[in-house]
Amino acid sequence: MGLIKDLREVRPYDFQRPHQLSRLQLDAITLMMESYLRLASNFLSTYLRTPVQIQHLSTEQMSYEQYVEGVTIPSVLALFTINQSGSGLLESSPEVTLAIIDRALGGPGLGHFARRELTEIEQTIYRRIMERLLSLLTQSWSSVMPFETAVDTIEYNPAFTQVSAEGDLVVVQQQQISIDRHTGTLSWVWPYLSIEPFALMLGRHALGREDDQDVKPESQEMLRHLGRSKVQAEVILGRTTISLGEFRHLRAGDVVVLKNRYDKPMILSVAKQEKFQVLAGKVGGHLAVRVIGRIDEEPKHPGGALKALQPNVTPKGKEGMES
Numbered sequence: 001m002g003l004i005k006d007l008r009e010v011r012p013y014d015f016q017r018p019h020q021l022s023r024l025q026l027d028a029i030t031l032m033m034e035s036y037l038r039l040a041s042n043f044l045s046t047y048l049r050t051p052v053q054i055q056h057l058s059t060e061q062m063s064y065e066q067y068v069e070g071v072t073i074p075s076v077l078a079l080f081t082i083n084q085s086g087s088g089l090l091e092s093s094p095e096v097t098l099a100i101i102d103r104a105l106g107g108p109g110l111g112h113f114a115r116r117e118l119t120e121i122e123q124t125i126y127r128r129i130m131e132r133l134l135s136l137l138t139q140s141w142s143s144v145m146p147f148e149t150a151v152d153t154i155e156y157n158p159a160f161t162q163v164s165a166e167g168d169l170v171v172v173q174q175q176q177i178s179i180d181r182h183t184g185t186l187s188w189v190w191p192y193l194s195i196e197p198f199a200l201m202l203g204r205h206a207l208g209r210e211d212d213q214d215v216k217p218e219s220q221e222m223l224r225h226l227g228r229s230k231v232q233a234e235v236i237l238g239r240t241t242i243s244l245g246e247f248r249h250l251r252a253g254d255v256v257v258l259k260n261r262y263d264k265p266m267i268l269s270v271a272k273q274e275k276f277q278v279l280a281g282k283v284g285g286h287l288a289v290r291v292i293g294r295i296d297e298e299p300k301h302p303g304g305a306l307k308a309l310q311p312n313v314t315p316k317g318k319e320g321m322e323s
Contacts (some may be wrong), residue, residue, distance in 0.1 A: 020061055021192075021199050023054045028202035029195065031189070033173055036140040040133055047129070048103040050180055057185075058173040065166040066188060067158075073157035074117050078130050079163065083147050086194035087163045090130070093174060093184030094118075096177055101125050109180045117156045127151050144201045164191040171195050235289055236267040236280060265292055 018188050040283060046053040059182065060093075068205035071077075078090045078095045098113035101308045103120050133211075134149040141147070164170055169192040177186050238258030265277035268289060 003189055021171065021195070025062070025199035025202060026059050026171070029171065029199060030056065030173070032141060032144065032198075032202065033059070036137055037175060038127045039136045039140055043132065043136060044100070044179070047111070047132075048100065048179065050103060050109065053178045054186070055176045055178075057176055058138075058171045059171065061165065061169055061171055062169045064168055064189075067172055068166075073158075074115065075158075076118065076126070077155045077158060077161050079155065079161050080130070081150050081152050083195050084150075087152070087191060088179070088194055089148075089161055089187075089189035089191065090165050090186040091185075092177075096179060096182050096184030097126060099179050099182040100123070103179070104129065109182070112201075112274040113182075118154070123154050125156065141198065145198060151236055154282065161187060168192060231271045234269045235280075236269065236274075238266070250259045267295070 021172050034056050041052050041054045044054075069281040071091065074094060076092045076094055078092070080088050080090070082088055094115045094117075095113045097118070099109045101118075102111070102113070104125055130151050134151065135153050135288060138149055162265060171190040171192070173188040173190070175186045175188075177184055237259035240256060240258045242256070262294075265279055266289070267274050268276040268291065270277045275286075275294045276291045277295065280287070280289055282288060
């Protein structure tokens, strides 16, 4: 029980499908898909010259057998490959698919379309549209992991699109698409082996949410990385204003009078930002400055117990700071 009490929730273990994506990974995949759908709807609206809306509905894990049981025959099933080794499936309603093709050919896209298979010409047109949609998917998801896709075949019965074994896990993402007066569904089917690399990368980049909380690195880890960051520190000896004519006549040995007094603090800038008031001196034979206060504070008395900024090469010793 000592191991279980630290878990936020206890999830049942499915021995038939031991490999499952976590809620964090599913949420991350959903966010990536919603970002892609905006690109896809903009492309279809421009290409078809009519408003096209695509709304994400759900992201679920199920066996491939369960998915096949819910597919209505005939449905337009576009099988595509991922990096020549993985595979995926896009299911669309024939009515919406035919409306898209009718619009692509210059038609009004307002007629009634029967639920049927596509002709060879219609398949060619739809394949070109699918290639463009997959190209946008590659661009949208390439920030996580670069990959390549290609349309393989177009079928109408899931029995001929075995992207996975019957008992294997698949991730099904369903969307609703509306074009003119036609409304249908799109279903992206990702086999576990194809979507797992993306899920792992998305989890590492913390693009998802878990228990409605933003995934953020530990504060101590952030402080550790910040502590290693290097910043440039500069001390401004003083400032003055001269004319261009005076500048032209400057020669070696000339004295330029600064506005700063020799007994007044100088300015220490960190990353080009004025931050501290300092006094000049030496420590162990090295030039150094002593911080006496911040810019927005009253400077402390130089004689007090103050901390000197010493170079890393300064040896430890008992020498004081000489003004």
